[in-house]
Amino acid sequence: MVGPAIGPVRRAFAPWNDPSAKPFIEFRNVTKRFGDFVAVKDLSLKIYEREFFALLGPSGCGKTTLMRMLGGFDEPTEGSILLEGKDLVGIPPYRRPTNMMFQSYALFPHMTVADNIAFGLKQAGMPKADIQSRVDEMLALVKLEKFARRKPHQLSGGQRQRVALARSLAKKPKVLLLDEPLGALDKKLREETQFELMDLQMNLGMTFLIVTHDQEEAMTVADRIAVMNNGVIVQVATPAEIYEQPNSRYVADFIGDINLIEGKVASAGEGGTRLACAATGATVETNQTLTAAIGDEAWFAIRPEKMRISRDAPADPAVNALAGEVWDIGYLGDVSIYHVRLPTGATVKATITNATRLVERPISWEDKVWLTWSRDAGVVLTR
Amino acid sequence: MRKGQSWFNTTSVALGFAFLYAPIVILVIYSFNDSKLVTVWGGFSTRWYVELLNDQAMLDAAWITLRLALLSATMATILGTLAAITMVRFGRFLGRSLFSGMIYAPLVMPDVITGLSLLLLFVSIDIDRGFWTVTLAHTTLTMCFVAVVVQSRLVVFDRSLEEAALDLGCPPFKTFFVITLPLILPAVVAGWMLAFTLSLDDLVIASFTTGPGATTLPMKIFSQVKFGVTPEINAISTILITIVAIGVIAASLFNKRREVERQKAERLAMQG
Structure with missing residues (x-):
C-alpha cells in the first residue's frame, strides 16, 4: 500500500x-x-x-x-x-x-477564454486598459497566452481547469x-x-x-x-x-489504510497504555497517555506500513505481536501488501517496501509469520 | 447500409413520401395551370400569380396575417419564456399546479373550445373585435408551446453558470441577460418560430375572435374555397410552401454548419 x-x-x-x-x-x-x-x-x-x-x-x-x-x-x-x-x-x-472555482468549471460557453477571465473585472467596473493587462497577467499565470481567443469547447479538460482557475483568481x-x-x-x-x-x-x-x-x-x-x-x-x-x-x-479509517484491533483497556495513565485484545489474542502496549477507565472498550489502530512481518518469532511474543498465516499478497510495484490471517479468522494487513527487484519472495503464501510493531507505531482510540 | 435495402423498405419509403408529399406536389403543379378549373390541365402559365398580385383583398389578408403572426409570436415568446423560468426556477409555490395547468391547457384544449371561450370573454368585457383580439387569442394559444420548448432547455441548464456569474459580481437581473438568455436563445428562437407558424395557419381561433377588417389569410382562403377553388389559391399556397421550405432548409443548413464547426473545434482541442 x-x-x-x-x-x-x-x-x-x-x-x-x-x-x-x-x-x-x-x-x-x-x-x-x-x-x-x-x-x-x-x-x-x-x-x-x-x-x-x-x-x-x-x-x-x-x-x-x-x-x-x-x-x-x-x-x-x-x-x-x-x-x-x-x-x-x-x-x-x-x-x-470571495470567488469560487466550480467543480464543473462553469465556464461561459458563449465567451472566449479572455472574456471569461475579464468577466468579473468588468462587473467591478475596472477600466478597459487595466482589464486587458490583468487578463494578460492571468493568462501568463496559467500558461494559456495562446488560447485567449478560443472558446471553452475548443480546449482540453486541463486547459479548461486552468481558465476556471484564472477566472476565479482575476479579482484577487x-x-x-x-x-x-x-x-x-x-x-x-x-x-x-x-x-x-x-x-x-x-x-x-x-x-x-x-x-x-x-x-x-x-x-x-x-x-x-x-x-x-x-x-x-x-x-x-x-x-x-x-x-x-x-x-x-x-478518521483513521477514512484516511489511508489501517488495521483496527478491538480490545479492552487493561491499564492506562502516564506510563503508557495496555490493551487486552481478546478477539485476536494479542496484548498491545503503547507509550500513549490515555484517559480511560480499566475495562473500557478501545481500538488499537495501526497502519500496515508500520507492521513488521517476519518468519521468526520475536523475543517477546506476548506483547505487540501477532502470529498468523499469509493469505493474500498484493504486488503493487513499490510495495507488496500482505493479508495475514490470524487463527481467530481476522485478517491483518502489513506492507513491505520492495527495496530490491523482486525475484523470489522471502515470504510467500501460506507461510507462518509473525507481525510485530514498536510501542509508538500505532494509537489507541476510544471512539 | 445499402445492402439492407430490401424491396419492402423501398416500397414503404416510396409510399410514405407519396402520402406526405403527393398532395403538395399536385397543388404546386396546378398553380401553373392555365385553365380556370383546378382539376383540368390547360397548359403552363403564371397567370394566377399575376392575378394574385392584383387581388388586393388577398394581399391585405396576407399582410394582416404576417403582422399578426410577428406580433403574437413575439408576445408569446416573452410570456412563455417567463412562464418557463417560473416553472423551473421558483420551485414549489402556492398555486404552482394551477399555474402549470393553466399554461398547458391550450396545448390539449380543442381549438373550438379555446376560440369560443375567448370570444365569450371578449364579448363579456365588451372589446371591439378585430386585429388586437386575434393577436391576444394567438398569444394565449402559442404561449404554451414556447413555455414547453424553453422549459425543456432550462431543465438541463447548468445552474453553476449563473452562480459563477453571481460569484464574479454580476447581479441576478444582469446575469439573466448576459449569461442565461444567450445560452437558452436557440430554444427561445425555436419557440418563437413555432408560435409564428401556429399563428400563421390558425383558422379556427381567428374565425371566432376576429371582427370586421381583420380577415386573416387562412380565413380568406377558406371563404374563397366555399365559392369554388380557383388556381389562385394554389398559387398563394405555393408561395407559402416556398417560404416555409426556405426557412426549414436554412435552419437545417445552419445547424449542420454549427455541427461541423463544433467537430472541428473538438479536434483542435484534442491536439492541444
Whole structure:
C-alpha cells in the first residue's frame, strides 16, 4: 500500500497554535437545514489568513454546503460566518469578496477564454486598459497566452481547469473557494496540478479553501484538513497529525489504510497504555497517555506500513505481536501488501517496501509469520 | 447500409413520401395551370400569380396575417419564456399546479373550445373585435408551446453558470441577460418560430375572435374555397410552401454548419 503523501513542511506556519492569532474566516455555530435534512450541524471552525485549508469527507457530509455558505449561495439556518470579523450572513454572492472555482468549471460557453477571465473585472467596473493587462497577467499565470481567443469547447479538460482557475483568481479575492477542482482530471495531471496549486497559493499569499473527497489530494495540498462526517467536523489537524494521530476510528479509517484491533483497556495513565485484545489474542502496549477507565472498550489502530512481518518469532511474543498465516499478497510495484490471517479468522494487513527487484519472495503464501510493531507505531482510540 | 435495402423498405419509403408529399406536389403543379378549373390541365402559365398580385383583398389578408403572426409570436415568446423560468426556477409555490395547468391547457384544449371561450370573454368585457383580439387569442394559444420548448432547455441548464456569474459580481437581473438568455436563445428562437407558424395557419381561433377588417389569410382562403377553388389559391399556397421550405432548409443548413464547426473545434482541442 502506498502511504498517502504527507504534506511537506514548507515553512514555520502554524497560526492555529498561536492563541493570539486572529482568525480570518470563522464559522460560529453554523447549522444548515434543507427541509428535514440537516446538512451542517452546529459547526464552528476557524481558518487563518494565507492558509490552504481542506474540507474532506464522503459525499453528503456537508463539506460543499459549508463552502457554498461562505460563497453566499446558501444561507445558514442558524449561526454566523465571519470574514475578517465581519458577518457575511445576508450578503449576496455578488457582493462578497470571495470567488469560487466550480467543480464543473462553469465556464461561459458563449465567451472566449479572455472574456471569461475579464468577466468579473468588468462587473467591478475596472477600466478597459487595466482589464486587458490583468487578463494578460492571468493568462501568463496559467500558461494559456495562446488560447485567449478560443472558446471553452475548443480546449482540453486541463486547459479548461486552468481558465476556471484564472477566472476565479482575476479579482484577487480574499478567499478562493475550490470545489473539487481537480475531480475531472486524470490521475497524472491531477497530481501535477496539485503541486501547481500549492505553489500558486504560496506565491500569491492568498487564503484557499478546498473541498475534496480525495484524501491524497487533501493531504498533498493543505496546511490543515477538517475531516467531516454527517454535518460535523470529526477532526481538524495538519495532514501528518490526521494520518499519525487520528482522534477516532472514523478518521483513521477514512484516511489511508489501517488495521483496527478491538480490545479492552487493561491499564492506562502516564506510563503508557495496555490493551487486552481478546478477539485476536494479542496484548498491545503503547507509550500513549490515555484517559480511560480499566475495562473500557478501545481500538488499537495501526497502519500496515508500520507492521513488521517476519518468519521468526520475536523475543517477546506476548506483547505487540501477532502470529498468523499469509493469505493474500498484493504486488503493487513499490510495495507488496500482505493479508495475514490470524487463527481467530481476522485478517491483518502489513506492507513491505520492495527495496530490491523482486525475484523470489522471502515470504510467500501460506507461510507462518509473525507481525510485530514498536510501542509508538500505532494509537489507541476510544471512539 | 445499402445492402439492407430490401424491396419492402423501398416500397414503404416510396409510399410514405407519396402520402406526405403527393398532395403538395399536385397543388404546386396546378398553380401553373392555365385553365380556370383546378382539376383540368390547360397548359403552363403564371397567370394566377399575376392575378394574385392584383387581388388586393388577398394581399391585405396576407399582410394582416404576417403582422399578426410577428406580433403574437413575439408576445408569446416573452410570456412563455417567463412562464418557463417560473416553472423551473421558483420551485414549489402556492398555486404552482394551477399555474402549470393553466399554461398547458391550450396545448390539449380543442381549438373550438379555446376560440369560443375567448370570444365569450371578449364579448363579456365588451372589446371591439378585430386585429388586437386575434393577436391576444394567438398569444394565449402559442404561449404554451414556447413555455414547453424553453422549459425543456432550462431543465438541463447548468445552474453553476449563473452562480459563477453571481460569484464574479454580476447581479441576478444582469446575469439573466448576459449569461442565461444567450445560452437558452436557440430554444427561445425555436419557440418563437413555432408560435409564428401556429399563428400563421390558425383558422379556427381567428374565425371566432376576429371582427370586421381583420380577415386573416387562412380565413380568406377558406371563404374563397366555399365559392369554388380557383388556381389562385394554389398559387398563394405555393408561395407559402416556398417560404416555409426556405426557412426549414436554412435552419437545417445552419445547424449542420454549427455541427461541423463544433467537430472541428473538438479536434483542435484534442491536439492541444
